Amino acid sequence: MKHYSQVAGEIGAYSDLPFWKKADRGDLAYVAYGLFIVTLVLVSYALGALKLLPYDPQQISIGLLNAPPGRAGHLLGTDFLGRDILSRLIVGIQAYFLPGLLAIAISLSLGTALGVVAGYRGGPADALIAYFNDLVDSFPRLVLILLVIAAFKPDIYYVMVVVGVTGVPGVASLIAGKIRFLRQKNFIEAASVLGLPAHVIILKHILWYNCRTLLIIQATLGMGEAILIETSLSYLGFGVQEPTPSWGNMVQAGANYFLQGRFWPSTAPALAILFTILGFHLLGDGLNNILEGKRKK
Amino acid sequence: MRPAAIRPIALALSREMALTALLLLGVSFVVFLILYLSPGDPFSVLLEGQMAGDTARAGIREALGVPKAWYAQYLSWLGNMLKGNFGTSIRTGLPVFGEIVRVGLNTLTLTLGSLLITLCIAVPIALHAAVRGDTALSWPLTMLAYVVSALPVFWLGYLVIYVFIHKFGLFPLISGSSGAQEHAWLYFMVPIAVLGIANGTISEVIRYLRDEMSRVMAEDYIRTARAKGGSVWRHAFKEGLLIPVTEIIASKIPFILGGAVIVEQVFNWPGMGRMAWQAAQDRDFPVIMGIAMVAAAFVRLGSLLQSLVYAAVNPRGPQE
Numbered sequence: 315m316k317h318y319s320q321v322a323g324e325i326g327a328y329s330d331l332p333f334w335k336k337a338d339r340g341d342l343a344y345v346a347y348g349l350f351i352v353t354l355v356l357v358s359y360a361l362g363a364l365k366l367l368p369y370d371p372q373q374i375s376i377g378l379l380n381a382p383p384g385r386a387g388h389l390l391g392t393d394f395l396g397r398d399i400l401s402r403l404i405v406g407i408q409a410y411f412l413p414g415l416l417a418i419a420i421s422l423s424l425g426t427a428l429g430v431v432a433g434y435r436g437g438p439a440d441a442l443i444a445y446f447n448d449l450v451d452s453f454p455r456l457v458l459i460l461l462v463i464a465a466f467k468p469d470i471y472y473v474m475v476v477v478g479v480t481g482v483p484g485v486a487s488l489i490a491g492k493i494r495f496l497r498q499k500n501f502i503e504a505a506s507v508l509g510l511p512a513h514v515i516i517l518k519h520i521l522w523y524n525c526r527t528l529l530i531i532q533a534t535l536g537m538g539e540a541i542l543i544e545t546s547l548s549y550l551g552f553g554v555q556e557p558t559p560s561w562g563n564m565v566q567a568g569a570n571y572f573l574q575g576r577f578w579p580s581t582a583p584a585l586a587i588l589f590t591i592l593g594f595h596l597l598g599d600g601l602n603n604i605l606e607g608k609r610k611k
Numbered sequence: 612m613r614p615a616a617i618r619p620i621a622l623a624l625s626r627e628m629a630l631t632a633l634l635l636l637g638v639s640f641v642v643f644l645i646l647y648l649s650p651g652d653p654f655s656v657l658l659e660g661q662m663a664g665d666t667a668r669a670g671i672r673e674a675l676g677v678p679k680a681w682y683a684q685y686l687s688w689l690g691n692m693l694k695g696n697f698g699t700s701i702r703t704g705l706p707v708f709g710e711i712v713r714v715g716l717n718t719l720t721l722t723l724g725s726l727l728i729t730l731c732i733a734v735p736i737a738l739h740a741a742v743r744g745d746t747a748l749s750w751p752l753t754m755l756a757y758v759v760s761a762l763p764v765f766w767l768g769y770l771v772i773y774v775f776i777h778k779f780g781l782f783p784l785i786s787g788s789s790g791a792q793e794h795a796w797l798y799f800m801v802p803i804a805v806l807g808i809a810n811g812t813i814s815e816v817i818r819y820l821r822d823e824m825s826r827v828m829a830e831d832y833i834r835t836a837r838a839k840g841g842s843v844w845r846h847a848f849k850e851g852l853l854i855p856v857t858e859i860i861a862s863k864i865p866f867i868l869g870g871a872v873i874v875e876q877v878f879n880w881p882g883m884g885r886m887a888w889q890a891a892q893d894r895d896f897p898v899i900m901g902i903a904m905v906a907a908a909f910v911r912l913g914s915l916l917q918s919l920v921y922a923a924v925n926p927r928g929p930q931e
Binding site for chain 2: 542565
């Protein structure tokens with residue numbers, strides 16, 4: 315007969331402290347920076363959607379081409395047509411925000427479903443899902459996206475469906491692994507001995523109590539990837555088209571001026587990409603270290 | 612090598628070969644399905660601007676000998692592909708297979724070279740962190756890796772091009788096949804280095820390698836090796852370095868192939884990525900289908916290599 319404290323000790327070093335007091339200070343700094351970026355993106359998205367911008371992002375002013383930051387009230391300067399860079403950056407968020415959420419929704423829902431079947435059922439279903447995962451992983455994501463663009467049309471929602479589907483194997487194998495691990499635990503065994511139906515065990519005891527942090531972390535990392543894909547495609551000319559701004563096509567449009575030594579119009583959106591993707595990565599990894607306890611010393 | 616050690620490798624190899632064949636079959640079906648579901652058919656591209664009515668379309672279908680049923684179309688396409696006939700490009704009229712072979716080597720060099728650069732950066736950092744633990748260097752290195760992973764590769768490409776034009780007076784815009792030029796090796800190396808640094812996986816690679824290495828360093832058999840005065844390096848090498856590195860190589864090939872599309876665009880590198888980009892713009896189906904197939908084969912080859920190394924290191928197989 316095991317004593318309670320022994321069982322608790324097996325599950326993890328138990329303590330009453332809330333997780334933010336147990337956490338590593340570096341991880342907390344990661345999460346703080348990530349949350350700051352998320353807030354910034356959300357607020358900017360709302361500002362862009364409500365058209366509360368410092369300047370009209372399309373307004374061309376010939377007198378102020380490639381102005382440096384701070385000139386004539388343009389906080390981040392102007393681009394090669396004299397358009398306000400800050401306003402364009404804010405509007406550029408619309409290029410990836412909703413499509414990115416779509417991609418995340420697809421990979422999380424489909425990935426969770428497949429992961430549950432693979433981890434809980436096992437057997438031939440598991441083998442079939444492993445085949446599906448390997449199949450999706452065989453395609454370089456960008457090549458598959460180019461294939462879909464050639465077959466259908468360069469529409470960001472089509473692209474994000476592909477991004478979502480290619481994100482499924484990662485989520486599915488994480489969830490399946492977690493469930494295989496949880497199934498050996500006493501509380502799952504107890505729940506099934508008590509006669510709880512399988513869907514309650516899966517939805518409540520496995521997914522809700524034990525997998526939600528995992529899914530939040532995956533969503534965070536997924537947003538980072540969606541931004542990367544959107545900016546890459548806009549850069550390649552398949553995303554949002556000029557004059558509508560997106561971070562990728564802003565970098566691309568500033569490229570010729572970059573090579574002449576006018577760095578800013580191209581660098582400002584590149585920095586926006588850098589800081590935002592960095593924020594989502596750090597948030598995901600920080601949360602992973604804190605909540606999933608990946609860094610036990 | 613003793614015959615007893617070869618058998619499990621051969622067994623693993625044959626099993627993996629069968630799986631690879633099955634997966635490539637699936638890949639071909641997915642590629643076919645995407646094309647099959649696409650609105651409009653390739654014939655409208657062929658007949659573009661010729662006021663083609665339905666009769667003309669049916670006529671050209673018949674003239675080209677295209678079967679009607681979808682499975683017959685799939686099987687004939689698959690059969691041709693197995694014979695090395697990937698069709699002809701709609702844009703250039705050249706056979707796709709020859710075109711891919713012509714530029715595929717450039718992309719192979721770019722991809723494998725960048726992977727090597729990534730590993731050359733990641734392995735020492737991960738080793739340092741795993742062996743020495745947290746040092747004064749580890750935080751700045753971790754942060755640097757995060758920043759580099761989030762850096763848009765096209766912007767870094769511009770920066771490098773700018774530096775080369777203005778500081779060194781070199782013009783590294785046309786690279787790859789320009790063998791006769793002066794500094795040709797430099798034009799060759801720069802895109803590889805850029806993709807190797809900024810392919811967006813470096814922090815993930817470092818973290819994975821570090822975690823695996825620290826796990827192995829904490830194993831009992833390493834402690835035993837230390838206690839009896841044996842070489843820790845020799846005991847930890849297989850599980851702590853060889854296996855994680857091959858896993859990284861196998862799992863990062865698709866990412867780096869994707870990055871190659873962008874880097875080839877920035878540096879005008881004549882490779883498969885640029886070809887895929889061009890094909891997507893022209894809706895040149897045979898080319899993009901061929902590239903997707905070749906890229907998938909390349910990815911599967913990486914996994915095959917991984918399972919080979921795994922079987923060689925651990926002949927008992929993956930169970931328990």
